[in-house]
Amino acid sequence: MALWSGRFEEGVDDFTQRFGASLPVDKRMYAQDIAGSRAHAKMLAATGVISAQDAQEIDAGLAGVLADIEAGTFVFDINDEDIHMAIEGELTRRIGSAGARLHTGRSRNDQTITDTRLLVKDFCVQLMRGNLALRQALVNQAKAHPEVVMPGYTHMQHAQPVLFAHHMLAYYWMFQRDFGRIAAALQAADVNPLGSAALAGTTYPLDRRMTAQELGFSQVTPNSLDAVSNRDFLLDLQYACSVTMIHLSRLAEEIILWSTQEFGFITLSDSYSTGSSIMPQKKNPDFAELIRGKSGRVVGDLMSLLMVMKGLPLAYNKDMQEDKEGAIDAFDTVCDSMRCMCGMIETMQIHPDAMMESARKGHMAATDVADYLAKKGLPFREAHAVVGHLVLLCEKRGCQLDDLSLSDFKAECDLFEADITEQLDLPSIVRARTTEGGTSPQAVAVQMQAVEETMAHD
Numbered sequence: 001m002a003l004w005s006g007r008f009e010e011g012v013d014d015f016t017q018r019f020g021a022s023l024p025v026d027k028r029m030y031a032q033d034i035a036g037s038r039a040h041a042k043m044l045a046a047t048g049v050i051s052a053q054d055a056q057e058i059d060a061g062l063a064g065v066l067a068d069i070e071a072g073t074f075v076f077d078i079n080d081e082d083i084h085m086a087i088e089g090e091l092t093r094r095i096g097s098a099g100a101r102l103h104t105g106r107s108r109n110d111q112t113i114t115d116t117r118l119l120v121k122d123f124c125v126q127l128m129r130g131n132l133a134l135r136q137a138l139v140n141q142a143k144a145h146p147e148v149v150m151p152g153y154t155h156m157q158h159a160q161p162v163l164f165a166h167h168m169l170a171y172y173w174m175f176q177r178d179f180g181r182i183a184a185a186l187q188a189a190d191v192n193p194l195g196s197a198a199l200a201g202t203t204y205p206l207d208r209r210m211t212a213q214e215l216g217f218s219q220v221t222p223n224s225l226d227a228v229s230n231r232d233f234l235l236d237l238q239y240a241c242s243v244t245m246i247h248l249s250r251l252a253e254e255i256i257l258w259s260t261q262e263f264g265f266i267t268l269s270d271s272y273s274t275g276s277s278i279m280p281q282k283k284n285p286d287f288a289e290l291i292r293g294k295s296g297r298v299v300g301d302l303m304s305l306l307m308v309m310k311g312l313p314l315a316y317n318k319d320m321q322e323d324k325e326g327a328i329d330a331f332d333t334v335c336d337s338m339r340c341m342c343g344m345i346e347t348m349q350i351h352p353d354a355m356m357e358s359a360r361k362g363h364m365a366a367t368d369v370a371d372y373l374a375k376k377g378l379p380f381r382e383a384h385a386v387v388g389h390l391v392l393l394c395e396k397r398g399c400q401l402d403d404l405s406l407s408d409f410k411a412e413c414d415l416f417e418a419d420i421t422e423q424l425d426l427p428s429i430v431r432a433r434t435t436e437g438g439t440s441p442q443a444v445a446v447q448m449q450a451v452e453e454t455m456a457h458d
């Protein structure tokens with residue numbers, strides 16, 4: 001019989017019992033549930049609601065339950081409905097009436113959200129660790145190849161040459177901002193709702209500051225109705241997870257492109273690739289593709305919770321039991337995806353020659369040639385048109401700008417001198433982009449200092 005069965009004459013049938021149960025999902029919070037109960041019992045004794053003897057028996061009993069769950073010997077029964085009743089029921093079977101006093105001044109409504117907040121705090125710490133490891137892998141690749149030049153793209157067309165290190169660090173900053181979003185979710189979760197009871201608070205003299213301190217919450221919730229109804233911190237977590245997955249997916253997409261025959265910019269290590277069951281030559285970037293694919297799941301998890309919460313009246317509604325499955329799925333997926341991406345980045349091989357060879361195509365010096373004329377006094381728009389004609393000439397001849405002779409240049413504009421060849425050299429084009437945040441090795445070195453500062457701070 002369920003712990004709430006007093007006013008019922010019949011039990012639910014097997015199907016509805018399973019349909020209504022959250023145990024398969026919320027057993028993931030067993031450690032948080034036990035920590036919450038231990039703090040609650042200690043506080044009940046400190047405020048004189050239960051005896052010190054009862055609190056001591058509860059604490060020892062819960063320690064035993066925890067040990068059994070961790071040893072894998074605890075038998076979960078779907079008839080217990082959720083982790084809260086599974087643990088409390090077992091405790092009472094073990095220690096009798098002291099166990100039956102544990103739920104004094106508490107509801108599963110404040111209990112479940114306390115556990116969830118503790119779980120989310122733990123998730124955030126793990127996500128931050130994974131995020132830092134991934135960022136370090138990007139920094140290491142950038143540092144290992146400080147001079148490598150690659151094509152930079154807009155519209156997937158060759159635009160201007162950039163440093164490979166600059167490209168890696170672009171992803172660094174995306175993940176650095178994700179770290180901030182995860183930290184914000186952690187802060188949102190870091191508020192103690194315990195003591196809100198079902199929805200209105202209780203008649204017992206609960207010390208909510210004490211349970212907050214016991215559980216490591218830095219604040220207490222100011223409104224009991226809001227406390228049991230609020231799932232914002234889960235949305236914050238899932239938003240942070242979603243944006244992280246979008247960033248991972250974009251990086252995965254570039255890795256997939258870069259490892260094609262057409263690009264050949266990188267080779268993935270064998271441990272991050274798979275073969276084909278029919279085509280013996282194949283080496284597929286499956287794991288990058290899987291990360292790209294899993295981003296859909298995580299964004300879907302965020303959408304699910306937004307839809308669950310939409311239109312729910314205060315306070316607790318059973319709809320909200322749907323909150324954890326997606327959040328746990330999003331967390332697990334992001335953790336695994338970050339770990340996989342970290343290993344892939346650490347072990348991939350870079351092919352600077354292929355990057356340089358590709359960068360020679362597509363007239364990527366054109367902006368610099370136009371700037372050359374503009375710096376000699378020609379209005380930039382006119383310079384743009386001159387170089388446009390030169391590019392057209394190259395297209396017709398099937399050559400690149402650096403294949404043209406000085407007289408070809410002079411035929412378009414007599415401001416061209418012999419020093420134009422310097423404007424066509426890709427490394428010097430990159431070197432010239434010294435703007436703060438630009439791609440020159442010098443600017444990237446300054447950027448790297450900011451990177452190191454954020455790594456040390458986060």
Ligand code: ARG
Binds near residue numbers: 082108109112320
């Ligand atoms: N299993 C429930 C959940 O996850 C716990 C709270 C249930 N409270 C209730 N009154 N039915 O949301």
